[in-house]
Amino acid sequence: MNNRERSLSGEAVRLEGIVKRFSGVTANAGIDLSLNYGEVHGLLGENGAGKTVLMSVLYGLYRPTEGQIYLKDRPVAISSPAVAIRAGIGMVHQHFMLVPRLTVADNMVVGWETLWGPFLDRSRIRRRIGELSEQYGLEVDPSARVEELSVGEQQRVEIVKALYRGAEVLILDEPTATLPEQEVESFFATIRALRDEGKAVVFITHKLREALTICDRVTVLRKGEKVGTVPASQATESQLAEMMVGREVVFEVQRERVASEGQPLLRVEGLTAVDDRGVPAVQEVGFTVHDHEIVGVAGVQGNGQSELVEAICGLSRLRQGQVMVDGEDLSGAPPRKMAQAGLVHIPEDRHRRGLILDFSVGENSILGRQYESPFAIGQVGQSKRAIAGYARELVERFNIVVPGVRTPARALSGGNQQRVILARELDRKPKVIVAAQPTRGLDVAGIEFVWEQLLAMRREGAAILLVSMDLDELLTLADRLVVMYQGKLVGERKPGETDKQEIGLLMLGGAVETA
Amino acid sequence: MDVLSLDIMVAALRLAMPIALVALGETFSERSGIINIGVEGTALAGALIGATVAFFSGSSVVGLCAALGVGMLLGLIHAVWCVYLRADHVVTGAAINLLVIGLALFLTRVVWGWRGTSAAVPTLNPWILVWGMVGLIVLAQVYLFRTPWGLRLRVVGEHPQAADTAGINVFRTRVAYSVLNGALCGLAGAFLVNNLGRFSVGMVGGRGFIGIAAMVVGNYRPIPAFLAAYLFGFVDALQMRLQDVIPSHFSIMLPYVLTVVVLAGFLGRAHVPAALGKPYIKDQG
Numbered sequence: 164m165n166n167r168e169r170s171l172s173g174e175a176v177r178l179e180g181i182v183k184r185f186s187g188v189t190a191n192a193g194i195d196l197s198l199n200y201g202e203v204h205g206l207l208g209e210n211g212a213g214k215t216v217l218m219s220v221l222y223g224l225y226r227p228t229e230g231q232i233y234l235k236d237r238p239v240a241i242s243s244p245a246v247a248i249r250a251g252i253g254m255v256h257q258h259f260m261l262v263p264r265l266t267v268a269d270n271m272v273v274g275w276e277t278l279w280g281p282f283l284d285r286s287r288i289r290r291r292i293g294e295l296s297e298q299y300g301l302e303v304d305p306s307a308r309v310e311e312l313s314v315g316e317q318q319r320v321e322i323v324k325a326l327y328r329g330a331e332v333l334i335l336d337e338p339t340a341t342l343p344e345q346e347v348e349s350f351f352a353t354i355r356a357l358r359d360e361g362k363a364v365v366f367i368t369h370k371l372r373e374a375l376t377i378c379d380r381v382t383v384l385r386k387g388e389k390v391g392t393v394p395a396s397q398a399t400e401s402q403l404a405e406m407m408v409g410r411e412v413v414f415e416v417q418r419e420r421v422a423s424e425g426q427p428l429l430r431v432e433g434l435t436a437v438d439d440r441g442v443p444a445v446q447e448v449g450f451t452v453h454d455h456e457i458v459g460v461a462g463v464q465g466n467g468q469s470e471l472v473e474a475i476c477g478l479s480r481l482r483q484g485q486v487m488v489d490g491e492d493l494s495g496a497p498p499r500k501m502a503q504a505g506l507v508h509i510p511e512d513r514h515r516r517g518l519i520l521d522f523s524v525g526e527n528s529i530l531g532r533q534y535e536s537p538f539a540i541g542q543v544g545q546s547k548r549a550i551a552g553y554a555r556e557l558v559e560r561f562n563i564v565v566p567g568v569r570t571p572a573r574a575l576s577g578g579n580q581q582r583v584i585l586a587r588e589l590d591r592k593p594k595v596i597v598a599a600q601p602t603r604g605l606d607v608a609g610i611e612f613v614w615e616q617l618l619a620m621r622r623e624g625a626a627i628l629l630v631s632m633d634l635d636e637l638l639t640l641a642d643r644l645v646v647m648y649q650g651k652l653v654g655e656r657k658p659g660e661t662d663k664q665e666i667g668l669l670m671l672g673g674a675v676e677t678a
Numbered sequence: 679m680d681v682l683s684l685d686i687m688v689a690a691l692r693l694a695m696p697i698a699l700v701a702l703g704e705t706f707s708e709r710s711g712i713i714n715i716g717v718e719g720t721a722l723a724g725a726l727i728g729a730t731v732a733f734f735s736g737s738s739v740v741g742l743c744a745a746l747g748v749g750m751l752l753g754l755i756h757a758v759w760c761v762y763l764r765a766d767h768v769v770t771g772a773a774i775n776l777l778v779i780g781l782a783l784f785l786t787r788v789v790w791g792w793r794g795t796s797a798a799v800p801t802l803n804p805w806i807l808v809w810g811m812v813g814l815i816v817l818a819q820v821y822l823f824r825t826p827w828g829l830r831l832r833v834v835g836e837h838p839q840a841a842d843t844a845g846i847n848v849f850r851t852r853v854a855y856s857v858l859n860g861a862l863c864g865l866a867g868a869f870l871v872n873n874l875g876r877f878s879v880g881m882v883g884g885r886g887f888i889g890i891a892a893m894v895v896g897n898y899r900p901i902p903a904f905l906a907a908y909l910f911g912f913v914d915a916l917q918m919r920l921q922d923v924i925p926s927h928f929s930i931m932l933p934y935v936l937t938v939v940v941l942a943g944f945l946g947r948a949h950v951p952a953a954l955g956k957p958y959i960k961d962q963g
Binding site: 222224243244245246248254256258260261262263264265269270272273274275276278281282283 | 820824825826829830832833836837839840841842843844845846949952
């Protein structure tokens with residue numbers, strides 16, 4: 164026991180001069196990093212800064228082009244995840260590595276099974292999982308199927324999975340990206356418990372506030388290079404932001420007062436919609452968005468926001484209710500008609516609904532308008548030249564970073580993919596914009612861009628419906644907030660007259676409606 | 679005529695065997711993520727090579743081993759194409775089917791001078807094989823759901839990235855089970871030769887495809903797949919007796935009609951492994 168105690172203090176891992184190149188692209192350019200037992204070490208950087216690549220090197224998913232890894236001061240070569248697991252390194256990936264159809268227990272032990280003869284010893288496995296979940300306060304049901312679990316529960320499964328394999332160094336890749344706001348606090352408590360047990364925890368994130376809240380030290384990466392390591396207690400948000408982006412970042416957006424003319428551009432009445440399984444997901448929802456106005460929709464993910472957006476935009480069948488765009492009744496109209504009437508949609512899943520990943524940037528930039536002149540020639544022709552010209556114009560105007568307009572959308576970073584979508588939709592000069600989680604997964608620069616664009620559209624008079632899981636975003640941008648809970652609107656607030664606590668309560672269905 | 683005698687039930691087991699072997703092999707293969715419609719041709723290759731080797735060696739056991747060997751070789755070729763060269767699984771499988779038919783016509787002509795059939799070859803008591811297979815099916819069910827290797831196999835077919843990050847070699851797993859599938863198909867072919875006492879180019883007669891159907895009906899589980907195969911075997915046995923009653927042109931259709939009908943009911947209900955037919959591309963590391 165004493166031996167173990169001693170081994171769990173001091174330096175756990177040291178990376179020296181890690182270089183990782185992918186066919187000419189340098190993802191990590193000589194990074195040094197030191198992780199101690201009993202600390203939470205933040206790895207901060209924008210998308211594409213090389214955080215995940217660096218940790219994938221440590222976990223054996225990538226072999227470093229150059230550089231050396233030391234575990235407890237001993238040089239090691241980590242050639243595969245199997246080697247990393249044996250060395251006590253665990254990684255919770257941003258996209259969970261769990262098989263939905265299998266049980267929690269099976270998912271946890273695969274590749275690291277506890278046996279009885281040649282068979283899986285399922286009762287011993289369950290016992291061990293029970294012990295671990297008790298020790299760290301991570302409640303999981305070993306016999307549940309993963310597909311029945313919420314995102315937060317799946318995350319707990321991933322952490323216990325790493326602990327089951329004896330992880331003493333635990334890498335968490337953007338663990339809060341998919342977590343509902345309400346679960347972040349208890350998740351942080353878990354991380355602290357792990358740290359207090361002596362684990363070395365790596366917390367990859369691009370969210371400054373979270374890094375400062377949970378980490379002991381923070382290392383900032385930018386464009387594959389290490390900018391520096393600072394103790395979290397001595398760092399400020401703006402200092403870290405500057406390290407991350409390389410320039411000063413303005414967090415306060417300029418939300419000038421623009422008077423609405425009180426013209427209802429989007430009016431939704433008594434809208435009822437069902438989800439993919441046919442279960443009612445939206446019930447009798449009604450609201451109005453005026454010109455020069457942003458109305459935010461708050462709510463815990465899965466309370467009907469997606470179905471509401473799809474019903475408004477004509478992507479799913481309207482069960483009941485009315486959708487009026489600038490006075491015109493478009494209930495149940497197909498998306499093309501919606502767009503012609505001036506309603507555009509920024510979809511929440513940009514890979515599935517926003518872009519065709521294997522199509523070029525040019526083709527993606529005219530999606531939804533492919534039948535219009537000058538992109539179309541007659542009924543069947545297509546003017547490649549008109550499309551490319553238009554795309555080049557958008558690329559320029561919206562500062563999209565692309566090698567060329569013939570590059571497939573797949574090759575773009577998330578931020579630039581979102582720019583393509585925004586450029587395409589906003590260039591149609593819409594009256595109504597339905598934006599579903601437009602900044603999800605974007606880095607600081609990407610978020611800044613989306614916010615600026617939405618505010619610019621508001622200035623020009625558009626009515627904007629903004630669905631977001633990020634309360635800070637809603638409180639910053641929206642003129643009015645409505646809260647969705649179990650398919651119904653349960654409250655309306657003005658950002659200046661409310662706070663996160665109150666909205667959070669409403670989101671959980673906890674508060675009494677005050678008229 | 680007593681249709682439901684014990685006699686016919688036992689005969690059905692023998693007729694079901696090649697179908698069940700293919701179903702079992704394909705279950706392993708598809709559980710790892712590899713579709714192999716080349717099972718039809720692989721079984722034919724097992725029959726062809728098994729018969730040829732048995733003919734020359736005079737030993738049915740040596741012929742059997744040769745059938746296993748050629749099955750494994752075809753399984754390996756299929757796996758290399760699909761796993762490493764990322765070829766389309768269905769196209770590769772179809773190529774195997776065509777290749778073997780050509781080979782069969784060629785080889786029978788060269789060896790026996792007839793188009794598509796062989797002379798009589800030595801056989802062995804089929805019941806050793808039949809009961810051995812029933813044991814194998816039970817073992818396979820236990821292997822798949824109670825052992826660590828079975829669990830790893832299922833994870834590879836459902837979520838190869840998860841398998842990879844758990845330290846499992848996705849490529850090697852897929853190749854191994856594809857080779858196993860080939861071996862079982864080769865065995866199925868050898869068994870057909872053993873039943874008939876000679877090789878004939880039409881002898882597999884869709885049993886490979888029916889084996890895939892049995893796998894789907896059995897929802898990728900060995901014992902249910904075996905029961906589905908047994909149903910097909912039973913109808914096959916039945917139609918042989920019915921030939922006195924209804925014209926054989928129609929009775930021979932029965933197993934195939936059954937396949938269509940049953941599949942129509944089960945297709946879409948089975949849970950297909952999530953990564954089936956998709957090549958696993960590992961980031962360069």
